Amino acid sequence: xxxxxxxxxxxxxxxxxxxxxxxxxxxxxxxxxxxxxxxxxxxxxxxxxxxxxxxxxxxxxxxxxxxxxxxxxxxxxxxxxxxxxxxxxxxxxxxxxxxxxxxxxxxxxxxxxxxxxxxxxxxxxxxxxxxxxxxxxxxxxxxxxxxxxxxxxxxxxxxxxxxxxxxxxxxxxxxxxxxxxxxxxxxxxxxxxxxxxxxxxxxxxxxxxxxxxxxxxxxxxxxxxxxxxxxxxxxxxxxxxxxxxxxxxxxxxxxxxxxxxxxxxxxxxxxxxxxxxxxxxxxxxxxxxxxxxxxxxxxxxxxxxxxxxxxxxxxxxxxxxxxxxxxxxxxxxxxxxxxxxxxxxxxxxxxxxxxxxxxxxxxxxxxxxxxxxxxxxxxxxxxxxxxxxxxxxxxxxxxxxxxxxxxxxxxxxxxxxxxxxxxxxxxxxxxxxxxxxxxxxxxxxxxxxxxxxxxxxxxxxxxxxxxxx
Amino acid sequence: xxxxxxxxxxxxxxxxxxxxxxxxxxxxxxxxxxxxxxxxxxxxxxxxxxxxxxxxxxxxxxxxxxxxxxxxxxxxxxxxxxxxxxxxxxxxxxxx
Numbered sequence: 001x002x003x004x005x006x007x008x009x010x011x012x013x014x015x016x017x018x019x020x021x022x023x024x025x026x027x028x029x030x031x032x033x034x035x036x037x038x039x040x041x042x043x044x045x046x047x048x049x050x051x052x053x054x055x056x057x058x059x060x061x062x063x064x065x066x067x068x069x070x071x072x073x074x075x076x077x078x079x080x081x082x083x084x085x086x087x088x089x090x091x092x093x094x095x096x097x098x099x100x101x102x103x104x105x106x107x108x109x110x111x112x113x114x115x116x117x118x119x120x121x122x123x124x125x126x127x128x129x130x131x132x133x134x135x136x137x138x139x140x141x142x143x144x145x146x147x148x149x150x151x152x153x154x155x156x157x158x159x160x161x162x163x164x165x166x167x168x169x170x171x172x173x174x175x176x177x178x179x180x181x182x183x184x185x186x187x188x189x190x191x192x193x194x195x196x197x198x199x200x201x202x203x204x205x206x207x208x209x210x211x212x213x214x215x216x217x218x219x220x221x222x223x224x225x226x227x228x229x230x231x232x233x234x235x236x237x238x239x240x241x242x243x244x245x246x247x248x249x250x251x252x253x254x255x256x257x258x259x260x261x262x263x264x265x266x267x268x269x270x271x272x273x274x275x276x277x278x279x280x281x282x283x284x285x286x287x288x289x290x291x292x293x294x295x296x297x298x299x300x301x302x303x304x305x306x307x308x309x310x311x312x313x314x315x316x317x318x319x320x321x322x323x324x325x326x327x328x329x330x331x332x333x334x335x336x337x338x339x340x341x342x343x344x345x346x347x348x349x350x351x352x353x354x355x356x357x358x359x360x361x362x363x364x365x366x367x368x369x370x371x372x373x374x375x376x377x378x379x380x381x382x383x384x385x386x387x388x389x390x391x392x393x394x395x396x397x398x399x400x401x402x403x404x405x406x407x408x409x410x411x412x413x414x415x416x417x418x419x420x421x422x423x424x425x426x427x428x429x430x431x432x433x434x435x436x437x438x439x440x441x442x443x444x445x446x447x448x449x450x451x452x453x454x455x456x457x458x459x460x461x462x463x464x465x466x467x468x469x
Numbered sequence: 470x471x472x473x474x475x476x477x478x479x480x481x482x483x484x485x486x487x488x489x490x491x492x493x494x495x496x497x498x499x500x501x502x503x504x505x506x507x508x509x510x511x512x513x514x515x516x517x518x519x520x521x522x523x524x525x526x527x528x529x530x531x532x533x534x535x536x537x538x539x540x541x542x543x544x545x546x547x548x549x550x551x552x553x554x555x556x557x558x559x560x561x562x563x564x565x
Binding site: 041053057058131135139152239257258418422453 | 471517522524529530
């Protein structure tokens with residue numbers, strides 16, 4: 001006899017960014033029972049973080065791209081979808097069982113189908129000194145601005161590459177913060193290489209216009225900008241004091257109070273990895289992504305992914321991907337047939353293609369810097385939790401560590417509280433480069449539950465809620 | 470060092486025995502940074518100071534002791550009136 005008093009739903013969605021919100025709204029409008037679990041206290045994900053509570057002045061300076069999230073959040077609030085904010089998912093099983101904790105209490109929920117909408121995380125930027133207080137990810141600074149109206153107070157240096165780097169610089173300038181310099185690894189040759197993607201990108205002309213506006217605002221503010229930057233190294237005693245780098249054949253050193261680092265975003269694959277779904281290496285963007293069909297379904301039939309967690313596509317494309325995944329879920333659960341699914345999806349597919357037209361340009365222009373992927377300096381910390389350096393990893397490889405999982409035994413790399421989120425990509429890259437192997441041969445960490453912190457008390461209290469024979 | 474763009478209604482939390490006036494809705498990490506906290510933990514391996522890095526629950530560098538419970542992510546925990554927050558220094562100890 002199974003004693004099971006857990007909740008259940010047709011579709012359980014994890015994450016309330018653009019993909020999760022539209023999927024929940026669409027699926028519940030189609031008559032499916034939906035439950036959305038989200039780690040944050042409010043809907044919006046990171047891109048629309050604080051969308052319901054941000055100060056009006058903050059929302060205004062973040063601009064229309066941010067404010068667009070308000071409509072998604074209110075449509076979701078008006079839908080019949082269930083919602084558990086503050087829910088930290090720590091285990092997902094292919095049979096549809098999801099375990100999460102909320103307010104110190106663990107729960108089980110069952111879905112006929114699961115949609116993983118957990119978005120992206122920033123690519124690690126392992127440079128010497130990146131663990132010093134005073135060094136933060138640029139995305140982290142943006143979260144502070146969105147969620148709390150808090151900005152760095154002294155001299156700020158922004159370094160790395162990618163559209164978000166320029167956006168956060170522009171937003172901080174607008175907020176009146178003191179951006180003292182922008183250091184970009186992007187070189188003139190990257191612009192030449194990207195030029196061939198320009199005709200296709202013209203289909204998404206609004207993105208190009210936004211990029212031009214960011215450049216214009218930054219130029220108008222008269223902030224020193226360095227391009228083709230390399231050999232970045234942060235230093236300071238107990239906290240960040242200065243950054244040194246090379247640009248234009250010269251060595252530079254700049255003092256500042258805050259260093260914001262960014263090198264693009266990559267899919268957050270923690271849940272699809274824990275499920276052991278198939279993943280593939282994306283050579284030009286240098287990240288792993290789950291293998292998906294055109295509706296987001298993974299190699300595990302009950303689980304789909306929508307949004308940046310599947311491949312970096314941006315907020316607006318993610319909102320469309322969420323709706324496509326909802327349509328396919330409705331088809332699978334018998335609400336309508338294939339023909340109707342495809343008919344409903346047709347206009348969405350057109351919109352999606354338009355949004356994706358900008359990607360080849362962005363991917364070429366903002367290719368990940370090789371020195372961020374394989375840090376050349378042996379002293380650079382790769383695993384921030386266990387303080388394992390690039391040199392430690394190279395030594396372990398020479399001593400016989402063949403892959404990321406074996407490296408754990410040699411060094412404890414990836415075994416700290418972040419469970420490899422901050423070092424996983426770098427570790428695979430260093431091992432592949434050291435062995436002359438491909439990334440596919442080298443592989444990635446095996447991710448095991450619980451994938452979020454869980455106390456023994458929470459786990460013990462869950463006992464009588466598990467199905468028992 | 471960080472600053473607030475807007476004044477907001479305030480609630481009180483305690484950080485290392487000091488009372489801070491912080492805005493409701495914000496996270497512990499945001500509140501401490503806005504108040505000028507430079508580091509929020511020291512590492513178990515070398516004792517190096519660390520501060521919140523990613524602000525979105527990924528890096529776990531903001532682990533702190535919140536209301537007596539260690540290893541809590543300050544960037545994922547909302548402030549509450551009367552909350553007691555301490556730095557997490559070095560290795561956790563098991564109380565008998």
